[in-house]
Amino acid sequence: MKANMLAPLSLAERLADLAVDALIDEAELSPKPGLVDRRGSGAHGDMNLALMQASALSLWPCLRQMAEAAQRIGHIATPLRAELGRLGREGEAAMLVTTAGVNTHRGAIWALGLLVAAWALNPADSDPLNVTARAGRLALIEDPAAPIADSHGLHVRRRYGVGGAREQAQQGFPAIIGHGLPQLLRSRSAGVGETPARLDALLAIMAALSDTCVLWRAGEQGLAVLQQGARAVLEAGGSASLAGRRHLRALDARLLHLNASAGGAADLLAACLFLDKAGSL
Template identity: 45%
Template sequence: MNKEKQFFSQYAARAAVLSLIEEVELTPKPGLVDSANTGSHSDLTIHLMRKSAESLKETFKEMASVSYGISPSQTLREEIAEIGRKGERIMYEVTGGINTHKGAIWALGLLVSAAAMGKGSYTIGKIVTMAGETARFPDRYCPIVKTNGGRVAIKYGVNGAKGEAQQDFPHIMRFSLPILKRARSQGRSEGDAQLHALLALIAHLDDTCILHRGGAEALSFAKNQAATVLNSGNFSKLKNLNDEFTRRNISPGGSADLLAATLFLDKIQANKAVNEFRKEYEYIH
């Protein structure tokens, strides 16, 4: 593996893992695992989520490596899918069979792959376009296993994670990423900026995790409540909202995955972070 390819693959993998860890550590989040509590998840802990994220570093590194400098294709689609399935098996080994990051492997995997296609030079718009093009190729070797997200997408006629990727991640491009940047430009703390992005996703996304747990009523409630808090800017209401989400068994897991994907795209475009990692990489190697 040439030096630039190795460097970028390691950087992209670390950025993906850090994005997953930032997402889980963001506090307070309604219905989700964070530093204060486990939200609607009695089988998860923040420690387990961190371990799961760390276990995926090699998965993302391998996806970046096989995608480096090439274009979307049927072959590449199936290659990264196989790497992703291997990553899922590693995740399940680490978590004792609990699904912590399956949706994130899909979304982040496609974005890591797309970023590597441009050798780190692609704009965010180009990255999501290439990720969408890759996602639109069928995976002929995908095991025929019905997932909760897939069943819900059919039942309620929503896109789900697959459709989101195939449409070039519209909720990231229209909502979470611009709102994240706008909140920062207004002088808000990084945590508050990320909460703005998350609430925007919950308010607009047809989150299949919410639909699976509580149906259309739960989704409508979550969207309305997130929009109310976002519009008021009063994040002191988030603790009470977390209590209500927990009581109703609402978990916006799809929104959490897209927040991690948003943070990844933001990192991959942060030249300062890339340059700092390059110095560290060159020192080690």
């Protein structure tokens, strides 16, 4: 009897696998200040690790279809942007069914959807700087079918004059390219384990990002606590050092006291881990 052999995965399926793996890796990374992780729910009374894992898995079809759309359409223009918007809204609906209405990964759908599509557009050029540049060009195109936005992020952008997730994407994800990914590589080169290297990457993103999730929950005071606290951990030697861990615990306590969660930074860490993983394809 012949062995039951699985068919080889398509490029779109492999990219979706890596994106979902990145989301789960981000959710399981611990200890993350103020965020859902293996220890508990952080500042989120309506979320837990199991919910984050289920949410990530629910996005696999959407992410695969986004990569397939990029391969099929083949160039950066309004038709691809419109298709990505449609698929993103369908993916969000599937996510909300899975989570019973809890917004676990709306920002991640935006970031990872763009990056998966950008990667699939030119698999021969997987340099993170070029992938994020292609994603930025896609993000600059208006989605002709996008509904009128009325989100927390929009209110925060208007009140505080920050760019949010949309601007991050349109600029080619500077928080990832300029901060998260370089810090990930620096920490690995210093010989720390993978967990502290990823925590350091998250902290580098937190220190640089005007996180609209934090601004919504805790205003400018909360954002200052986040950015200054993240810098303090890195300046003390990072999350692998004793001094860094003390600062990390202090930051976690302050964010929990403020009920502040850096969801935007978490989404960008997942995107950072995706780019790191996809380089091996």
